[in-house]
Amino acid sequence: MKKICLLLVFSIALLKIGNSSNVLEINAFEKYKIATILFLDGTSIKGYGKLSGVLNKYKIKFKVSKDDKPDVWTELMVKGITFHDESGDTTFLYVKLSKNGYPILLELVEEGVVSLFMEIRTHWINSNVDSNTNFPMHTQVSKTITYFLKHNLSKEVLTTSSSQSLFGNVSSISFGFKKKLKRFFKGCIGIENKLDSGEFNRHTVPEMVYYYNDFCTDL
Structure with a gap:
């Protein structure tokens, strides 16, 4: 009887998962954080940034000061962005996974x-x-x-x-x-x-x- 109950719970959970949303588990989506935007020419600017988008189609929103209106940056203009907080720096770079594929933003580990x-x-x-x-x-x-x-x-x-x-x-x-x-x-x-x-x-x-x-x- 216990096994049947567990199977039933598991089946219900799977059905709900199919209708659930997938959330990239990073704070960079929640609000603007202190960050450094990294340009393709090797230069960088410090300000405030966050990520927006879904299913790997992420874009970088960045502004120099908190009161500025943010600009949107893509792989055509920037290499990526580094977020700064108490726990350290977290860098996201545009990565091309295949020869003909589009670059996507991924967290750099090493x-x-x-x-x-x-x-x-x-x-x-x-x-x-x-x-x-x-x-x-x-x-x-x-x-x-x-x-x-x-x-x-x-x-x-x-x-x-x-x-x-x-x-x-x-x-x-x-x-x-x-x-x-x-x-x-x-x-x-x-x-x-x-x-x-x-x-x-x-x-x-x-x-x-x-x-x-x-x-x-x-x-």
Whole structure:
């Protein structure tokens, strides 16, 4: 009986997830924050910025002072933007994932011969109604983390994602991903050995990038 109830709850949650909104989990959407906009010519200006848009079609809104009217900037004019707060700096850069694709804004995690970018999306459902405001309350159901690995020499991009939900972790990686990792990090014996031993796997992608940039390149 307990298993049946769990299955029923899971099925209902899945139906609601299908109708829920996906929110990029960064504060950069909520309000203007102290930021530095990075232009394509290498110059930069400090002011206030935030991101706007949906489904990777993000644009940068930026103003020099709080009272200014913001200007909208795209990949045609800027390289990206860095947000500043008490916890540190967070940089978003426009990244071209394929030869004929359009650049999209992604969070920079590691910059090197292999650069690592990340996108986090949180999936919510309307769980109840707040008795004080009569507005719907939201419950986080799952979080999807997508990593983008870009090799600056070969221009190759490798993408991997995994989801964390109330019902456990689910990886979304194509078959043969271990072989793809070995090919992507070709020549780095340390990573190949750690992949074979299981020390590196689909859940340790950032560690692989750090290892490669620290020990497998002279640049």
